[in-house]
Amino acid sequence: MSQVLDTPPPTKPTAPAATESPAELAARYGLGVSGARPSLPQYVRQLWARRHFITAFATAKLTAQYSQAKLGQLWQVVNPLLNAAVYYLIFGVLMGTSRGVPDYVPFLVTGVFVWTFTQSSIMAGTRAVSGSLGLVRALHFPRASLPVSYCLQQLQQLLFSMVALAVILLCFGVPVAASWLLIVPALALQFMFNAGVAMVMARVGAKTPDIAQLMPFVLRTWMYTAGVMFSIDHVLAGRDVPSWARLLLEYNPAAVYIDLVRFALIDSFQGSQLPDHVWAVALGWALLAGIGGFIYFWKAEETYGRG
8 A cells, every 4th residue: 555645736936035134233232333432422421420530530640640759648748849849949049040039939829739730730731531541441431531630630739739839828928819819710710721731631632642751841831821920911022023922921821720720819919910811812712721621532432542
């Protein structure tokens, strides 16, 4: 008896499933590009969410800075004081820039402390990304946290120095006045300016680390034009200086912030020694550097720590 095997009826061929593009698959499963740059508003929110990390990082760096030194945190005050002593010997005594400048020692020390804040912030910002590659490659966080935290570290250091500055002012007969409160908005604007420039230099330094070797010379040149050791108003008085050079000296951002702090603290430093509309100028520099530097840094967010 033969056994007949029934074969199933032929089925119609089915059309192959439509393939999805990688972008569609990513959208379906909620995936995103690793390390992609967020939008500017989102980036600001991310940075604000890391504010406690920024503060803690700045404080930890400040504490560790002199942890191996026997004098410890006293070096935060001793270093700028030693710089002021050297500048007083060279410029005040040997070169005679102290002539015609009342309260020259408070004038000089204030200039040195405030300038050091800008100088150290920019130098630290230049190395913020290139010197923290291990942290950048290991953790995901807005990279602007690094230059901002370094500037906050320098602000904390300046506040320690301000205690010594207050003692110096009192020792040289400068009385405590309500105008001292003006250092709060002056330093807030200076911090915004410093952070903006630090972010610009952080992006440049991340791509070209050698720029950190050039910056000391640039900053030293800038210092000599910022009126740290001399009164710009006193030097320009009675001199035939081109108007453009006078404007560059008077509206130099470093000089503007130094003069605002001097005006706030030193009784003999009068408003007539300040450039016109000085607070508007200080605000303008802060907004230009702060906002411009932040956007410039953000535009390269996805490139930091790569290659």
